[in-house]
Amino acid sequence: MGLLPIVLMLLIVDVGISTASDSITSSVFIKDSETVSSNNSAFKLGFFSPQNTTDRYVGIWYAINSKVTWVANRNQPLQDSSGVITISEDKNLVVLNGKKKVSWSSNMSNTASSSTAQLLNSGNLVLLDQTGKTLWESFQHPSDTDYSNLAISSHHKTGTSRKNRSERKLAYTTRTNKLGEQKVQQNCDTYNYCGAYAICDSNNSPPTCSCLKGFEPRKTNEWNNQNWTSGCVRRASLQCASGQGKDDWFLKLQTTKVPGRSTASFVSEEACRSQCIKDCNCTAYAYVSALSCMYWTGNLTDIVRLPSGGIDLYIRQAYSEHDRTKKKDFKVVITITVIVGVIIIAICAYILKVWAARHSARKKENKAKLLLNKEENPLGDLKIAKLEKLPIFDFKILATATDDFSIANKLGWGGFGLVYKGELHDGQEIAVKRLSRTSRQGLEEFMNEVVVISKLQHRNLVRLLGCCIEGEEKMLVYEYMPNKSLDAFIYDPIKKKVLDWKNRLNIIKGISRGLLYLHRDSRLKIIHRDLKPSNILLDAQLTPKISDFGLARIFESSEDEGNTRRVVGTYGYMSPEYAMEGLFSEKSDVFSFGVLLFEIISGRKNTSICDHEHSLNLLELAWKLWNEENIKSLIDSEISDSDYFNDIVRCLHIGFLCVQEHARDRPSMATVNSMLNNQIVNLPPSCQPAYIQRKVETSAESSQQSNKSCSVNTVTLTNMQGR
Structure with a gap:
């Protein structure tokens, strides 16, 4: 025989068959550095x-993993390594310290002439007399860790009842605290934790048991309650080598801790398999290059699935399980295929939905561009690209939002159509301006407003949220202003009480900032x-926001003035050069702002002042009272507080400076802002306002004045020819 087989045989003998003594006598004692092994080498005592901790204890442990199963001197540990385990003069098993004092004793009263302590293959330490009768055993004094196969009974002499399992677990917890070990529940190292033909998964916490393939729980109810000690049984009987083509086969388990014994x-790996398949009692085999072939007969216990490493174990299976495994694998393949198919379909559906949404949005944008390109573009060379990033709303969404x-x-109306309040699905309130299908006004204004205001961002300008262009429907979507417009306050005898001078001045300054x-x-x-x-909307805090940019015009940076043959606007607010000649500039807005100043301060409309001797508009009346030094009578009674009189004047x-006849004489909005904020203290002398209404009187209007009626005209003029 060669050297290598001899070495391997020695290894096998060391693992499976112990040559060390399993007994302690009065003449054979154990020092601290020595151990006693059970005959099957499964357990050690030492x-x-x-x-x-450095304290020394005497105990029994599993040889394979050093798991301690029993402790003797748990309450009196030794402080050094000079202790011994021996048989005392009174024939008890004792642990002595370096000074020969007893640290622990089996403490049995007997009349035996001699005694021997032996560590059995079950892990039970017994004290025997000269006849072989058991005087004492560690199984009757359970300590530290439970033996799964240990039966607790009454002591055969004293009749005292031993601790039940729950008491021992409590004692175990107390003892481990004393020993300084952090061990509260069982794990896969516990003997027979999962029973026969079951595998313990150490990757789980707490560990769980499952039957090996081809096996099922022996007691289903216990198994479902996680009491696994009854183990598992085969579903189908083994055929051994039947010779009918239905021989048993082996199922491979990877990364396992194999059973003992x-x-x-x-032999070779092939011979190892062949040897097991021919032996009808062989239930599993494993092949390890260092140890060659290992095989097992009888029930398989203490199989553990390890996170890594371990040995490949081959479990014997009945022939019928082969078809069952194939069918199960086929079902797994079908299931995985169906799941993957559903996921792919879901992903494709999502991608298609996203694509359809983007395509729809692009289509709407293209419709809007086409509409703008077909109609006369009132913005000159302004690129339609400014519309591209404006959100496009579906008609159905706006119809739902406005009920x-x-x-x-309904919030209001005009020549373009109606304005409605709405609420989107996320709770956001909106105002929807809907162009009337029958209106001859508004199409150009609609296109103008979409492009102009979509890029404007200022706290004193109303914010355009998007638009809708579907078929004949054309709508603009704005942020909702809960206090509606300024005219709803200053002309209402009840609501205008809310507007004290502080609020009105804030509104004046806000409009001025927006225009600037x-x-x-x-x-x-x-x-x-x-x-x-x-066209001045008020939010919840009465902050003014300029709205309605349908008539707005964009100038290049080098332009100061424009001309149009299509005069649009509202009488009473149009500057004379615009109303009579079609000329407009930023000074046109300055004129309108001046008229607003007089209306906000007086609480009256520019075109609704009645005088039985004269029909005066608000500007004419203001100039008349200014010259008469009676301007106080023009001020709204709600703000006629002497504390604010100088600021109001x-x-x-x-206001008079803003409504002068000639545009060149009016201040810019930058100057107006400085005046309102007292950055310009000394104001230029006031001048007579333009009397635009008298210059455009017609014979029909003259005949109406003969009846001393008052004009309340706020109608928008269109297609006036300039001189």
């Missing part, structure tokens, strides 16, 4: 120190051309 054989454009949600942004601070110079109280003075 001294050990738990983690985190194997038989070793120095199908219910009259109850349009004229100077935005990237393009924008002339509003239709500034009036109904200053604002009226600024």
Whole structure:
């Protein structure tokens, strides 16, 4: 025989068959550095120190993993390594320290002439007399860790009842605390934790058991309650070598800790398998290059699935399980195929939905561009590209938001159509301006407003949220202003009480800032051309926001003035050069702002002043009272507080400067802002306002004046020819 087989045989003998003594006598004692092994080498008895301490204890542990199963001197550990385990003069098994003092004793009263301590293959330490009768055993004194196969009974002499399992677990917890070990529940190292033909998964916490393939729980109810000790049984009987083509086969388990008590054989891997398949009692085999072949007979216990490493174990299976496994694998393949197919279909559906949404949005944008390209573009060379990033709303969404454009949600109206209040699905409130299908006005204004205001961002300008262009429907979507427009306050005898001088001055300054942004601070110079109280919206804090940019015009940076043959606007707010000659500039908006100043301070409309001797508009009346030094009678009684009189008069003075006849004489909005904020203290002398209404009187209007009626005209003029 060669050297290598001899070495391997020695290894196998060391693992499976112990040559060390399993007994202690009065003449054979154990020092601290020595151990006693059971005959099957599964258990050892000796001294050990738990983690985190140098104290020495006497105990029994599994040889394979050093798992301690029993401790003798748990209450009196030794402080050094000079202890011994021996048989005392009174024939008890004792643990002595270096000074020969007893640290622990089996403490049995007997009359035996001699005794021997033996460590059995079950892990039970017994004390026997000269006849072989058991005087004492460790199984009757359970300590530290439970034996799964240990039966607790009454002591055969004293009749005292031993601790039940729950008491021992409590004692175990207390003892481990004393020993400094951190061990509260069982794990896969516990003997027979999962029973026969079951595998313990150490990757789980707490560990769980499952039957091997081809096996099922022996007691289903216990198994479902996680009491696994009854183990598993085969579903189908083994055929051994039947010779009918239905022989048993082997199922491979990877990364396992194999069962104990194997038989070793120095053969090849193929011969190892063949040897097991021919032996009808062989239930599993494993092949390890260092140990060659190992095979098992009888029940398989203590199989553990390890996170890594371990040995490949081949479990004997019945022939019928082969078909069952194939069918199961086929079902798994079908299931995985179906799941993957569903996932792919879901992903494709999602991608298609996203693509359809983007395509729809692109289509709407293209429709809007086409509409703008077909109609006369009032913006000159302004690129339609400014519309591209404006959100496009579906008609159905806006119809739902406004309760199908219910009259109850109507906010206002004009030549273009109606404005409705709405609420989107996320709770955001909106205002929807809907162009009337029958209206001859508004199409150009609609296109103009979409492009102009979509890029404007200022706290004193209303924000355009998007638009809708579907078929004949054309709508603009704005942020909702809960306090509606300025005219709803200053002309109402009840609501105007809310507007004290502080609020009115804030509104005046807010409008001024908004106009300054349009004229100077935005990237393009924008002339509003239709500034009036109904186009000044108020939010919840009464912050003014300029709206309705349908008549707005964009100037290049080098332009100061424009001309048009299509005069649009509202009488009473149009500057004379625009109304009579079609000329407009930023000074046109300055004129309208001046008219607003007088209306906000007086609480009256520019075109609704009645005088039985004269029919005067608000500007004429203001100039008349100014010259008579009776301007106080023009001020709204709600703000006629002497504390604010000088500030109000200053604002009226600024108003006169804004409504002068010639555009060149009017201040810019930058100057107006400085005046309102007292950055310009000394104001220029006030001048007579333009009497635009008298210059455009017709014979029909003259005949109406003969009846001393008052004009309340706020109608928009269109197609006036300039001189």
